[in-house]
Amino acid sequence: MSLRKILFALVAGWLPVAYAPAAEPVALSINADKPGPVIEPAIYGQFAEHLGRLIYEGIWVGKDSPIPNTRGYRNDVLAALKELGVPVLRWPGGCFADEYNWREGIGPRAQRPRKVNTHWGGVVEDNSFGTHEFMDFAELLGADAYVNGNVGTGTPREMAEWLEYMTAEGDSSLAQLRRQNGRDKPWKVKYFAVGNETWGCGGNMRPEYYADLYRHYVTFLKAPEGNKPLRIASGANGSGLPWTEVLMREATRHMDAISVHYYTLPTGKWDVKGRATGFSEDEWWATLARTWRMEWIVTEHSRIMDKYDPEKRVGLYVDEWGTWYDVEPGTNPGFLYQQNSLRDALVAAINLNIFHQHADRVRMSNIAQMVNVLQAMILTERQKMLLTPTYHVYHLYKPFRGARQLPLEMSAPVRTSGDLSVPVVSASAARDGANRLHVALVNLDPRASVNVQIKLSGAKPGRLTGRILTAAAMDAINTFDKPDLVKPATFNGARVVDGVLRVEIPAKSVIVLSEVGR
Numbered sequence: 001m002s003l004r005k006i007l008f009a010l011v012a013g014w015l016p017v018a019y020a021p022a023a024e025p026v027a028l029s030i031n032a033d034k035p036g037p038v039i040e041p042a043i044y045g046q047f048a049e050h051l052g053r054l055i056y057e058g059i060w061v062g063k064d065s066p067i068p069n070t071r072g073y074r075n076d077v078l079a080a081l082k083e084l085g086v087p088v089l090r091w092p093g094g095c096f097a098d099e100y101n102w103r104e105g106i107g108p109r110a111q112r113p114r115k116v117n118t119h120w121g122g123v124v125e126d127n128s129f130g131t132h133e134f135m136d137f138a139e140l141l142g143a144d145a146y147v148n149g150n151v152g153t154g155t156p157r158e159m160a161e162w163l164e165y166m167t168a169e170g171d172s173s174l175a176q177l178r179r180q181n182g183r184d185k186p187w188k189v190k191y192f193a194v195g196n197e198t199w200g201c202g203g204n205m206r207p208e209y210y211a212d213l214y215r216h217y218v219t220f221l222k223a224p225e226g227n228k229p230l231r232i233a234s235g236a237n238g239s240g241l242p243w244t245e246v247l248m249r250e251a252t253r254h255m256d257a258i259s260v261h262y263y264t265l266p267t268g269k270w271d272v273k274g275r276a277t278g279f280s281e282d283e284w285w286a287t288l289a290r291t292w293r294m295e296w297i298v299t300e301h302s303r304i305m306d307k308y309d310p311e312k313r314v315g316l317y318v319d320e321w322g323t324w325y326d327v328e329p330g331t332n333p334g335f336l337y338q339q340n341s342l343r344d345a346l347v348a349a350i351n352l353n354i355f356h357q358h359a360d361r362v363r364m365s366n367i368a369q370m371v372n373v374l375q376a377m378i379l380t381e382r383q384k385m386l387l388t389p390t391y392h393v394y395h396l397y398k399p400f401r402g403a404r405q406l407p408l409e410m411s412a413p414v415r416t417s418g419d420l421s422v423p424v425v426s427a428s429a430a431r432d433g434a435n436r437l438h439v440a441l442v443n444l445d446p447r448a449s450v451n452v453q454i455k456l457s458g459a460k461p462g463r464l465t466g467r468i469l470t471a472a473a474m475d476a477i478n479t480f481d482k483p484d485l486v487k488p489a490t491f492n493g494a495r496v497v498d499g500v501l502r503v504e505i506p507a508k509s510v511i512v513l514s515e516v517g518r
């Protein structure tokens with residue numbers, strides 16, 4: 001029985017494995033000799049929308065700011081993101097994308113139109129961060145650019161001209177305009193999406209209508225040979241399988257990927273979502289069980305995609321995901337500013353493990369969002385900055401980028417929360433280009449450690465190093481006064497006994513074990 005089947009059986013309650021803390025060791029077997037697909041580095045992608053204090057303050061402070069900056073980008077955030085590595089960055093939205101007019105974000109900054117950001121807080125968007133600022137930032141980071149086009153309020157001509165402006169080589173008027181605005185060489189636009197959440201804020205469309213619009217708009221997205229972007233169709237909301245069905249049925253041959261969005265709300269309700277800190281143990285489990293829903297989402301959307309694209313040419317991009325809580329008290333509700341605790345670290349690790357296991361279809365994900373918004377990597381308060389527990393998980397998981405996934409099977413007990421269930425251990429494994437093994441393990445239990453016994457088929461484990469992220473409290477956070485309260489430490493709790501790798505995973509923790517010097 002495959003891991004997926006076992007987990008489904010467990011979640012569906014078909015297998016009688018009850019949850020009992022610290023009971024029998026959890027058996028995990030890793031097929032080390034059967035490497036699966038490459039874990040695309042783009043699975044570690046990020047998302048930066050014109051929302052709250054993300055772009056303005058979080059990234060862009062302008063050249064004249066007292067905050068130390070490089071050409072207007074704040075140095076502390078830039079350095080932290082470079083250290084992390086950002087393989088791909090999605091911009092300008094989100095909902096913002098379907099009201100964005102790219103022409104308003106080019107040319108002399110003082111002359112750019114000031115507009116109301118109708119989606120996010122009703123504040124004035126002065127367009128000082130536009131195409132040049134985004135592409136320059138992506139280049140500084142070494143990130144591939146993922147530009148999200150406007151279908152909701154833009155025309156096919158506007159979309160086509162934006163792509164031409166960014167990629168044209170010759171002396172067309174748009175190429176000349178780009179040069180006049182300071183950029184000689186065309187930019188590389190690796191990914192381009194045709195609309196965002198077109199079932200919702202992007203136009204409240206029916207899938208049949210959007211499928212036609214997608215085909216229409218994408219026809220005119222032209223770029224020079226060697227710089228043609230991968231074309232992304234705006235995909236479903238979480239469990240909205242019919243959306244994927246219609247889009248795949250009507251437009252598979254016109255797309256390179258389709259997206260899906262899913263947010264983890266502790267309560268599952270949009271009016272009262274639940275708090276980022278100060279939550280109960282029940283809310284801890286409810287949050288982790290709701291995030292585990294991602295396993296079902298990617299499995300089911302992939303199943304539909306397999307019907308229309310058995311060769312798996314088209315990628316499933318989870319280009320928005322993460323926790324979404326009630327905003328921090330006293331902050332603008334439209335800015336989606338929330339703290340980020342150890343619970344978010346576990347959410348990140350569980351989702352990354354799911355994406356690794358589905359690497360055959362999931363080839364990009366973009367956590368929402370990069371700085372100061374939702375499940376952020378980084379929080380800022382004027383000149384201060386901190387790295388969140390989520391950042392630390394992304395850093396711990398770096399060895400998985402570009403490695404080959406290893407299939408695994410596990411018999412973890414399951415914890416139920418209301419009508420939801422979640423395995424108490426989450427895991428993934430991979431071999432990197434130097435043939436080194438990496439294993440990620442998460443213990444969801446906030447109280448008890450768990451013993452995992454790992455059998456490696458086809459290989460003997462070499463010398464391992466380990467890193468762990470945990471904290472004393474479930475809702476431990478980093479603050480501007482204590483920015484290092486939650487940070488990774490060395491982990492020495494793994495041993496090989498009779499060829500079996502035994503790991504005691506402390507309560508509420510994320511561990512990455514890596515082979516050294518193979």
Ligand code: AHR
Pocket residue numbers: 049093094095096196197320368369374
């Ligand atoms: O990430 C915040 C918002 O969530 C995005 O703008 C939108 O696409 C989604 O609903």
